[in-house]
Amino acid sequence: MTDGEQLLFDRVDGIAFFERLVDRFYVGVVADPVLRPLYPDDDLEGARARLTYFLVQFWGGPTTYSDHRGHPRLRMRHAPYVIGEAEREAWYRHMATAVGEMVEAGELSEDDEARMLSYFHQAARHMVNADG
Numbered sequence: 001m002t003d004g005e006q007l008l009f010d011r012v013d014g015i016a017f018f019e020r021l022v023d024r025f026y027v028g029v030v031a032d033p034v035l036r037p038l039y040p041d042d043d044l045e046g047a048r049a050r051l052t053y054f055l056v057q058f059w060g061g062p063t064t065y066s067d068h069r070g071h072p073r074l075r076m077r078h079a080p081y082v083i084g085e086a087e088r089e090a091w092y093r094h095m096a097t098a099v100g101e102m103v104e105a106g107e108l109s110e111d112d113e114a115r116m117l118s119y120f121h122q123a124a125r126h127m128v129n130a131d132g
């Protein structure tokens with residue numbers, strides 16, 4: 001994704017930034033009674049890696065995600081999981097917290113925070129596949 005003259009990936013600390021962001025996000029996920037059941041124990045690290053490389057690619061970095069998994073097809077990949085409003089809200093809350101912590105740490109500008117949160121809000125809404 002391009003935003004203006006420079007990609008977000010290039011404005012932050014590249015892959016390392018996204019690894020730290022995803023690490024912060026998963027602190028919330030693993031403690032969340034709504035989200036944690038959606039992440040199988042034997043694939044938690046795999047889920048972390050997939051999210052990291054998806055975000056890297058989406059925000060302008062290397063295409064490692066698509067090179068290994070093909071087109072993201074996010075809604076299709078999430079179809080096996082029941083995602084209602086509670087799951088959407090919990091996912092977005094943890095991601096927004098992680099993004100906010102990156103701003104507080106001086107690793108992300110407020111403008112980029114707004115761009116990321118706008119995308120994450122939209123993406124979380126798009127994943128809902130169940131009532132409730």
